[in-house]
Amino acid sequence: QSVLDGIINLIEEGEAQIVLEPPDAPYILPEYDFIIVGAGTAGCVIANRLSENPSWKVLLIEAGRSENYLMDMPILANYLQFTDSNWRYKTEPSDKFCMGMDNQQCNWPRGKVVGGSSVLNYMIYTRGNWRDYDHWASLGNEGWSFRDVLPYFKKVENFTVPGFHNSSYHNTDGYLDISYSPYKTKIADAIVESSIQNGIKYVDYNGPMQVGVSRLQVSMRDGVRESSSRAYLHPIRDRPNLHVKKESMVSKILIDPVTKQTLGVEFVRDRRKYTVRATKEVIVSAGAINSPQLLMLSGIGPKKHLTQKGIPVIANLKVGYNLMDHIAMGGLTFVINKPYSLNTEKMITAENMKQYLNFHKGPLSVPGGCEVLVFHDLKNPNDPDGYPDIELLFQGGSIVSDPLLRKDFGITNALYDTVYKSIENLDTFMVFPMLMRPKSKGRIMLKDNNYRSKPHIFPNYFAYKEDMDTIIGGVHLILNITRQPALQKLGTRLHDIPIPQCVKYGFASDDYFRCMARYFTFTIYHQSGTCKMGPPTDKKAVVDPRLRVYGVKGLRVIDASIMPEVPAAHTNAPTFMIAEKGADMIKQDWATS
Ligand SMILES: Cc1cc2nc3c(=O)[nH]c(=O)nc-3n(C[C@H](O)[C@H](O)[C@H](O)COP(=O)(O)OP(=O)(O)OC[C@H]3O[C@@H](n4cnc5c(N)ncnc54)[C@H](O)[C@@H]3O)c2cc1C
Numbered sequence: 001q002s003v004l005d006g007i008i009n010l011i012e013e014g015e016a017q018i019v020l021e022p023p024d025a026p027y028i029l030p031e032y033d034f035i036i037v038g039a040g041t042a043g044c045v046i047a048n049r050l051s052e053n054p055s056w057k058v059l060l061i062e063a064g065r066s067e068n069y070l071m072d073m074p075i076l077a078n079y080l081q082f083t084d085s086n087w088r089y090k091t092e093p094s095d096k097f098c099m100g101m102d103n104q105q106c107n108w109p110r111g112k113v114v115g116g117s118s119v120l121n122y123m124i125y126t127r128g129n130w131r132d133y134d135h136w137a138s139l140g141n142e143g144w145s146f147r148d149v150l151p152y153f154k155k156v157e158n159f160t161v162p163g164f165h166n167s168s169y170h171n172t173d174g175y176l177d178i179s180y181s182p183y184k185t186k187i188a189d190a191i192v193e194s195s196i197q198n199g200i201k202y203v204d205y206n207g208p209m210q211v212g213v214s215r216l217q218v219s220m221r222d223g224v225r226e227s228s229s230r231a232y233l234h235p236i237r238d239r240p241n242l243h244v245k246k247e248s249m250v251s252k253i254l255i256d257p258v259t260k261q262t263l264g265v266e267f268v269r270d271r272r273k274y275t276v277r278a279t280k281e282v283i284v285s286a287g288a289i290n291s292p293q294l295l296m297l298s299g300i301g302p303k304k305h306l307t308q309k310g311i312p313v314i315a316n317l318k319v320g321y322n323l324m325d326h327i328a329m330g331g332l333t334f335v336i337n338k339p340y341s342l343n344t345e346k347m348i349t350a351e352n353m354k355q356y357l358n359f360h361k362g363p364l365s366v367p368g369g370c371e372v373l374v375f376h377d378l379k380n381p382n383d384p385d386g387y388p389d390i391e392l393l394f395q396g397g398s399i400v401s402d403p404l405l406r407k408d409f410g411i412t413n414a415l416y417d418t419v420y421k422s423i424e425n426l427d428t429f430m431v432f433p434m435l436m437r438p439k440s441k442g443r444i445m446l447k448d449n450n451y452r453s454k455p456h457i458f459p460n461y462f463a464y465k466e467d468m469d470t471i472i473g474g475v476h477l478i479l480n481i482t483r484q485p486a487l488q489k490l491g492t493r494l495h496d497i498p499i500p501q502c503v504k505y506g507f508a509s510d511d512y513f514r515c516m517a518r519y520f521t522f523t524i525y526h527q528s529g530t531c532k533m534g535p536p537t538d539k540k541a542v543v544d545p546r547l548r549v550y551g552v553k554g555l556r557v558i559d560a561s562i563m564p565e566v567p568a569a570h571t572n573a574p575t576f577m578i579a580e581k582g583a584d585m586i587k588q589d590w591a592t593s
Contacts, residue, residue, distance in 0.1 A: 006357025040116020
């Protein structure tokens with residue numbers, strides 16, 4: 001098989017993808033039983049599950065266009081943020097975080113495409129800790145304990161990770177394939193070995209014990225990204241009772257101001273406005289930024305804020321509060337003296353292309369270069385069933401390995417040139433110490449009452465000192481791991497050109513790293529919590545434990561925004577679980593009514 005054969009294969013697979021994704025509905029009905037806003041991780045699951053009932057008519061509305069096959073080549077993950085499939089949000093400028101980024105703003109990409117952020121993401125698949133969900137339940141969210149949600153995590157997956165087939169935790173007949181990437185670098189092997197040498201156990205972090213080291217379990221099928229659309233929509237593309245409307249942005253949820261009954265939605269396509277009615281429910285699955293934005297535009301949100309923006313209030317709720325994210329100190333880079341690192345330009349060889357295009361194997365199958373993670377409990381380091389407060393995410397390359405990676409994060413040219421330019425030709429890897437259980441919470445606010453305006457984003461990172469301390473604990477752990485023999489065999493050393501603004505603290509001191517975290521504040525893209533789930537006694541709750549919006553009939557939010565606390569996980573797997581569970585709740589509620 002040659003590269004040319006591979007290119008033909010690519011064209012054929014690309015064509016197949018176009019046919020497999022449900023088409024844009026050429027017409028829509030005046031009313032549906034259910035209207036789902038947003039075909040992202042959650043929306044595709046809900047569309048599939050609700051349309052299982054052939055007597056229900058379901059409309060799925062998505063602002064973005066079709067997913068294309070190139071988006072699903074794992075190594076291209078870093079590139080997708082530069083396309084129109086990204087909403088391209090930015091945080092408000094700050095002098096406490098994101099200080100090394102252009103205009104002191106962090107980029108917050110979000111998927112605007114069929115499949116949503118599951119098309120832009122790095123495919124890392126982690127469920128979180130059993131305590132995350134027991135904690136949700138203890139806050140008054142009945143039905144959300146780990147015991148309750150485990151069946152839904154299992155329902156999602158076709159788990160093919162070798163060596164970990166524990167049927168109490170895993171399943172093989174779900175829609176979403178979970179596997180290891182078909183390729184790993186020698187750096188990944190050395191990281192795993194060094195972690196073990198540092199006393200860390202190799203685990204199935206989606207099994208009974210989460211703390212430990214592992215290669216990444218990823219949502220991939222046969223070396224190709226498994227987005228929520230590929231997993232949940234492609235297999236059901238011919239269902240006549242499901243219509244998908246693409247490139248159509250919902251501008252308002254229509255609610256009767258007197259009865260508070262949801263009537264339907266208004267959406268805009270090609271600058272034309274359409275109205276469509278929902279006879280049973282509207283389900284908002286527009287993600288952790290757009291869901292609160294849409295609720296607020298529709299009159300559901302904090303009374304004072306909505307009134308200031310000239311929006312009549314339908315329900316006075318704390319929409320947009322409780323904004324959470326997982327951040328890491330970026331830029332921690334190690335130089336090695338072996339030619340093992342993933343470097344995009346060096347990787348584009350005929351052999352690697354041949355491997356990927358023909359067989360979906362080789363270095364191009366590594367998701368954006370991410371390879372290994374360690375979950376660790378800094379407070380209880382010896383507890384094999386610890387509750388991770390830090391994750392170390394290892395990449396088989398670094399900020400210098402791909403010219404676009406620094407632009408993904410928005411690092412200023414000046415800072416990049418000063419700190420990293422000189423190591424562009426060296427072999428390197430990078431580690432993110434990532435805060436898993438942040439105390440600091442932010443807020444999303446409307447700019448104005450125009451649905452096309454991007455909202456204001458205040459992430460409020462590092463408002464609590466403990467959050468920074470945890471990151472520093474993570475840096476120490478990374479340094480310990482890199483001192484172990486397996487990584488030392490590669491000549492691993494910390495890249496030591498300092499950030500000029502931090503050098504006054506003394507390179508590699510804790511205060512230096514604190515300063516570095518404020519300059520290179522890297523989001524790991526886990527925005528969540530902005531339509532918080534909680535019991536009626538929770539003053540910040542927007543939806544009840546059955547995901548129904550308080551004070552409004554016929555309206556639910558089902559996506560990452562309902563998380564009361566962000567789990568110790570990358571948020572895609574928990575969002576799949578929420579969607580499976582939410583869809584079941586809808587079925588239950590309509591079965592008994
Ligand atoms: C760059 C990046 C990398 C990530 N990496 C990982 C990872 O490796 N592992 C992991 O677990 N998680 C990762 N995540 C996070 C994870 O993908 C998200 O938590 C998850 O996809 C959220 O799902 P959701 O359904 O809440 O929202 P989304 O998947 O974002 O879906 C929302 C959908 O609604 C659409 N929409 C929004 N507003 C409207 C409107 N008004 N009208 C119509 N449609 C609308 C959007 O276009 C989008 O398609 C990453 C995210 C990003 C952006």
